[in-house]
Amino acid sequence: MTFNAENSQAVLNAVQGAVNRHGATREELIPILNDINREIGYLPKEALSQVSKLLQVPQSQLFSVATFYHMLNTKPRGKNVIQFCESAPCHVVGGREVWNRLQEELNLSDGETTPDGMWSLVTVSCLGLCGVGPVIMVNDDIYGNVTPQQVSEILNRYKEVG
Amino acid sequence: MAFFRSHILVSVDPECIKRGALDVIDALQNELVEQGLIDEVQVLETSRIGDPNLWGPDMMVYPEGVHYSCLTVDDVPFLVEEHFLKGRVVEKFRAVEKAIIDEELSAPKGKEVRVVLRNCGKIDPTNIEDYIAEDGYLALAKALNEMTPEDVIKTVKASGLRGRGGAGFLVGQKWELARMNAGDVKFAICNADEGDPGAFMNRRVLESDPHSVIEGMIIAAYAIGSTQGYIYCRAEYPLAVKALNIGIQQARDLGLLGKNIMGTDFSFDLEVRMGAGAFVCGEETALMSSIEGRRGEPRPRPPFPAQKGLFGKPSNINNVESYANVPQIIIKGPEWYSSMGTENSKGTKTFALAGDLNHTGLIEVPFGITLREIIYDVGGGIKGGKGFKAIQTGGPMGGCIPAEYLDLPIDYKTLASVGSIMGSGGMIVMDEDTCMVDIARFFMDFIQDESCGKCVPCRVGTRRMLEILTRICEGKGQPDDIPTLELLCKEIMADSLCGLGQGAPNPVITALKYFRSEFEAHIFEKRCPAKVCKALITYEIQEGPCTGCTVCSRNCPVSAITGERRQTHHIDPDTCIRCGICMQVCNFNAIEIH
Numbered sequence: 001m002t003f004n005a006e007n008s009q010a011v012l013n014a015v016q017g018a019v020n021r022h023g024a025t026r027e028e029l030i031p032i033l034n035d036i037n038r039e040i041g042y043l044p045k046e047a048l049s050q051v052s053k054l055l056q057v058p059q060s061q062l063f064s065v066a067t068f069y070h071m072l073n074t075k076p077r078g079k080n081v082i083q084f085c086e087s088a089p090c091h092v093v094g095g096r097e098v099w100n101r102l103q104e105e106l107n108l109s110d111g112e113t114t115p116d117g118m119w120s121l122v123t124v125s126c127l128g129l130c131g132v133g134p135v136i137m138v139n140d141d142i143y144g145n146v147t148p149q150q151v152s153e154i155l156n157r158y159k160e161v162g
Numbered sequence: 163m164a165f166f167r168s169h170i171l172v173s174v175d176p177e178c179i180k181r182g183a184l185d186v187i188d189a190l191q192n193e194l195v196e197q198g199l200i201d202e203v204q205v206l207e208t209s210r211i212g213d214p215n216l217w218g219p220d221m222m223v224y225p226e227g228v229h230y231s232c233l234t235v236d237d238v239p240f241l242v243e244e245h246f247l248k249g250r251v252v253e254k255f256r257a258v259e260k261a262i263i264d265e266e267l268s269a270p271k272g273k274e275v276r277v278v279l280r281n282c283g284k285i286d287p288t289n290i291e292d293y294i295a296e297d298g299y300l301a302l303a304k305a306l307n308e309m310t311p312e313d314v315i316k317t318v319k320a321s322g323l324r325g326r327g328g329a330g331f332l333v334g335q336k337w338e339l340a341r342m343n344a345g346d347v348k349f350a351i352c353n354a355d356e357g358d359p360g361a362f363m364n365r366r367v368l369e370s371d372p373h374s375v376i377e378g379m380i381i382a383a384y385a386i387g388s389t390q391g392y393i394y395c396r397a398e399y400p401l402a403v404k405a406l407n408i409g410i411q412q413a414r415d416l417g418l419l420g421k422n423i424m425g426t427d428f429s430f431d432l433e434v435r436m437g438a439g440a441f442v443c444g445e446e447t448a449l450m451s452s453i454e455g456r457r458g459e460p461r462p463r464p465p466f467p468a469q470k471g472l473f474g475k476p477s478n479i480n481n482v483e484s485y486a487n488v489p490q491i492i493i494k495g496p497e498w499y500s501s502m503g504t505e506n507s508k509g510t511k512t513f514a515l516a517g518d519l520n521h522t523g524l525i526e527v528p529f530g531i532t533l534r535e536i537i538y539d540v541g542g543g544i545k546g547g548k549g550f551k552a553i554q555t556g557g558p559m560g561g562c563i564p565a566e567y568l569d570l571p572i573d574y575k576t577l578a579s580v581g582s583i584m585g586s587g588g589m590i591v592m593d594e595d596t597c598m599v600d601i602a603r604f605f606m607d608f609i610q611d612e613s614c615g616k617c618v619p620c621r622v623g624t625r626r627m628l629e630i631l632t633r634i635c636e637g638k639g640q641p642d643d644i645p646t647l648e649l650l651c652k653e654i655m656a657d658s659l660c661g662l663g664q665g666a667p668n669p670v671i672t673a674l675k676y677f678r679s680e681f682e683a684h685i686f687e688k689r690c691p692a693k694v695c696k697a698l699i700t701y702e703i704q705e706g707p708c709t710g711c712t713v714c715s716r717n718c719p720v721s722a723i724t725g726e727r728r729q730t731h732h733i734d735p736d737t738c739i740r741c742g743i744c745m746q747v748c749n750f751n752a753i754e755i756h
Contacts, residue, residue: 087359
């Protein structure tokens with residue numbers, strides 16, 4: 001994503017909104033970053049520098065927190081984010097085959113995004129749905145008991161029509 | 163007021179009216195007059211009963227509580243005669259409720275005892291009144307009005323309840339420490355950062371019965387003298403967070419949280435904090451760093467949280483399940499609780515069963531039950547009638563237990579004696595097709611990924627272990643790999659800062675102890691006995707069963723399969739990437755792994 005005046009205004013608005021919601025204190029940092037991440041899809045540099053100003057916390061510390069937590073991203077992600085549960089219960093019931101198929105289908109490895117910005121493929125730690133493994137999550141939708149054969153059909157649901 | 167022996171409630175929502183509900187009511191009235199029952203049976207209108215798009219018109223008959231549906235005017239005379247004159251339920255009119263299948267939590271099996279899960283699936287988690295109807299907040303009332311904080315601590319201590327987060331420290335003792343440490347502000351914290359792969363007991367309790375945790379926390383806060391509490395819930399559990407927030411608001415509205423709870427001098431409030439995806443935040447000191455808005459890195463203990471915890475104040479931190487047990491203990495007494503379980507582990511424990519089992523899902527059993535009972539009686543045995551190989555308990559820092567210990571009565575002590583841990587209660591069952599080297603590598607991969615990086619033994623040590631295990635799986639194992647692994651295990655265990663590093667070697671230690679021959683087969687014979695490790699297996703097509711249908715060669719992503727139609731096909735082992743697709747698509751089971 002390139003930055004122009006318009007979307008950097010959107011970033012500032014997202015930061016301001018999150019800070020207003022939670023209050024400009026250090027202990028609210030993670031909720032604030034979570035909100036911005038959800039709204040923008042990741043944490044752009046501009047967002048971190050603005051949070052740093054408002055919370056009076058050095059940028060280095062913000063970056064350290066932002067890179068520590070899996071759910072906070074410092075790089076842009078695709079329009080559709082596929083999360084594959086890489087935990088042991090999913091692994092023992094055939095998760096590896098599903099993971100291989102996902103990688104083949106999208107031509108992506110863990111943590112990568114397609115050049116057109118449509119798909120990101122990431123692994124995620126246990127989603128707590130171990131009774132119905134293997135589990136994948138596409139955006140906010142959860143799929144359980146996934147087989148390799150179902151992968152392309154599931155992905156097709158998110159492909160844009162036309 | 164007239165007294166009726168029976169009431170018929172007919173649903174008059176728009177959909178039912180469209181399907182003739184009003185005509186049915188008229189017909190019912192007429193028929194009751196006809197049969198001389200109009201003074202005994204009352205017909206009433208009510209709102210929606212079932213799903214009107216499926217049934218309708220719907221009616222409920224009380225006191226029996228029978229649900230009839232899809233009735234027409236013509237059915238009425240028969241129904242009135244049978245049900246109201248002869249007193250027989252008319253089965254053919256009964257609504258066939260679509261059975262709600264709860265894959266996660268089925269009806270309790272014979273050997274289960276449900277204390278923590280007692281309300282799950284039974285009450286509406288978004289309605290505090292449902293919880294109150296099940297004796298909810300009775301324990302809080304008892305504690306606040308009839309017991310001193312010391313009494314509460316004494317009761318919880320006497321029950322023998324041990325922390326359900328993994329370490330198994332006595333809950334009452336923890337509270338006593340937090341009470342003794344003076345401080346102007348104290349915090350009560352609930353660890354709901356259930357990150358262990360394969361564990362989802364806490365998620366289910368939070369989603370289905372959030373008030374049991376909230377009530378347990380208020381009682382704990384009263385006991386230790388805390389005024390502010392936090393529930394730290396992982397962000398992967400959005401529904402649990404939602405249920406908690408609704409629950410907290412409802413409790414506030416009823417004066418069960420906030421200032422002067424139940425009209426007493428005691429005030430306490432609660433807030434939900436969300437994680438952001440870091441496994442190590444389940445460690446108590448890391449969790450507190452995360453609430454403070456920092457990197458979730460553990461710090462050395464002492465000082466313990468009871469002395470210097472959140473924001474440097476004395477804090478008590480317990481797991482979801484520990485808190486959820488507390489109200490029951492207060493109501494039913496410590497003797498009731500300690501009558502269940504074993505000598506050193508009292509009460510019940512929830513477990514999440516996952517892996518190659520017929521019935522995966524949540525269970526709650528008294529301590530002292532054997533692994534065999536859990537796997538075969540409660541879990542329904544191994545999927546596909548295969549053989550049992552190992553059970554991994556306690557999450558990624560637990561150990562793999564082999565078949566020879568299936569009759570071990572489980573509690574905190576016995577699990578430790580075989581090299582595993584209770585942990586939070588995840589149980590992953592593995593069948594005979596599992597490669598233990600691969601599993602050991604897998605767990606190390608997880609630990610390596612989740613290591614926070616603060617201390618060297620964990621950060622670097624687990625990396626080296628992963629490299630060695632990966633190399634063994636790839637058929638490049640070296641003769642001294644096993645001793646090197648054992649040395650690394652010992653050092654990492656002894657020198658790591660927190661429980662994550664200290665427990666990290668457990669899966670490898672137990673795998674080496676109980677399944678050593680598999681490691682040796684990989685290293686010395688370059689063979690994977692379970693036929694899992696890709697570098698050590700080849701796929702071959704059997705001449706007999708192969709019909710030459712070409713399905714495999716058409717599906718092979720690297721065109722490694724050749725052969726004429728109706729002729730036995732052949733896989734080129736050098737081109738083959740061992741993806742297994744050919745085996746999945748073959749209709750004749752012609753492909754075998756060697």
